[in-house]
Amino acid sequence: MIKLTANNFDISQIAKSGQCFRLNPHPNKIDTWQLVADGDYLEIKQIPGNNKVEFSCSEKDFNDFWYYYFNLGFNYQEVIDEIDPSDIYLTAAAKAGSGIRILDQDSWEVMISFVISQNNNIPRIKRTIEMLCTRLGEKKISDNGTIYFTFPTPEKLSKIENLQDVGLGYRDKYIQKIAELVYSGKLSLHRLFGLADNEELRKQLKSLYGIGDKVANCIMLFGFGRIDCFPKDVWINRIIAEEYNGKFPIERYSEYAGIIQQYLFNYAMNKLDKE
DNA sequence: ATCCAGGACGCTC
DNA sequence: GAGCGTCATGGA
Numbered sequence: 001m002i003k004l005t006a007n008n009f010d011i012s013q014i015a016k017s018g019q020c021f022r023l024n025p026h027p028n029k030i031d032t033w034q035l036v037a038d039g040d041y042l043e044i045k046q047i048p049g050n051n052k053v054e055f056s057c058s059e060k061d062f063n064d065f066w067y068y069y070f071n072l073g074f075n076y077q078e079v080i081d082e083i084d085p086s087d088i089y090l091t092a093a094a095k096a097g098s099g100i101r102i103l104d105q106d107s108w109e110v111m112i113s114f115v116i117s118q119n120n121n122i123p124r125i126k127r128t129i130e131m132l133c134t135r136l137g138e139k140k141i142s143d144n145g146t147i148y149f150t151f152p153t154p155e156k157l158s159k160i161e162n163l164q165d166v167g168l169g170y171r172d173k174y175i176q177k178i179a180e181l182v183y184s185g186k187l188s189l190h191r192l193f194g195l196a197d198n199e200e201l202r203k204q205l206k207s208l209y210g211i212g213d214k215v216a217n218c219i220m221l222f223g224f225g226r227i228d229c230f231p232k233d234v235w236i237n238r239i240i241a242e243e244y245n246g247k248f249p250i251e252r253y254s255e256y257a258g259i260i261q262q263y264l265f266n267y268a269m270n271k272l273d274k275e
Numbered sequence: 276a277t278c279c280a281g282g283a284c285g286c287t288c
Numbered sequence: 289g290a291g292c293g294t295c296a297t298g299g300a
Contacts, residue, residue: 019281114281115283117280117282118282118283119279119281119282120280120281121279121280121281122280123280125280125281170283209283209284210282210283212282212284213282213283214282214283215281215283231281233281233282234279234280234282235280235281236281265281
C-alpha cells in the first residue's frame with residue numbers, strides 16, 4: 001500500500017469527470033474508489049480533511065505504472081494559476097474541479113469506450129462497458145480477493161457475432177470493424193503513438209468508421225496523452241454558446257486545452273456551485 | 276410519455 | 289461545405 005500527499009488530486013472529482021468509465025465508489029469501503037485499468041485492479045482511498053491518498057498497490061507498481069496513470073508528475077496548480085481571473089465562469093469551474101487529473105489510459109480501451117459514448121449518457125456508457133467486460137473480458141482476482149473483469153481484447157471483440165445484445169445499440173458495427181482492423185494488424189495503435197503531429201493522428205483516427213471529430217479528440221486526450229486537444233461535445237458547445245457568446249478563448253490555453261475542457265465539462269455536467 | 280445523451284453517417288442541396 | 293434525418297437504448 002502506498003500513501004502519499006498529492007496536491008490537486010481528488011479521486012471523487014476524477015471519477016465524476018467523465019473521462020473514464022471504470023472508476024467507481026467502493027460499495028462498502030468508506031472514502032474508497034475501485035478502478036480496473038490495464039488488466040489490473042486498484043483501490044484508491046481519499047483521506048478526508050487533508051490531501052493524502054492511499055493506493056492499494058506495491059511501491060514498484062506505483063512507481064512503474066500508477067504514478068504515470070494518474071499523471072502525478074504534472075503540476076495542475078500551474079494551469080489553474082494561469083487562468084484569466086476576469087473569466088468568472090472558468091475560474092469557478094477550475095475551483096470546483098481543482099482535483100481533476102487527466103488519466104493516462106490505455107489507448108485501445110479509450111478508443112472503444114468513446115465510440116460507445118457517442119449519442120449516449122454516462123450511466124449507460126458505464127453499464128454497457130461493464131457488461132462488455134463481464135461477458136468478454138478476462139476474469140481475475142485481485143490481491144485482496146476482489147473479482148474483476150479486464151477490458152476485452154481486439155481479438156475477442158472482432159470474433160463475437162452478436163455484439164448488439166451487450167447494449168452497444170447501433171454502434172456495434174463500428175466496434176466490430178475497429179476491432180478487426182486492430183486484431184488483423186492493419187491498424188497499429190503503437191504506430192499511431194508514433195505520430196507526433198496531432199493533425200495527422202486526428203486525421204487517421206477520423207478515417208475509422210464510427211470515429212468523428214469529437215471522439216477522435218477524446219481518444220487523443222485520454223488515450224494518447226495529447227493534453228492540447230479540446231473535445232467539443234454537447235455540454236461544451238452549450239457552455240460556449242451560453243457563457244461565452246459562441247466564442248471561447250481557447251488559444252490562450254492551447255498547450256493544455258484538454259485540462260481546461262475537463263474543468264468546463266465537469267462544472268457544467270455536475271452542476272457544481274450553481275444556483 | 277417525451278426528451279436527451281461526452282455524435283457519426285449518409286444523403287441531399 | 290453546410291444542413292438535415294437516422295441510428296439503439298435507457299436514464300431522468
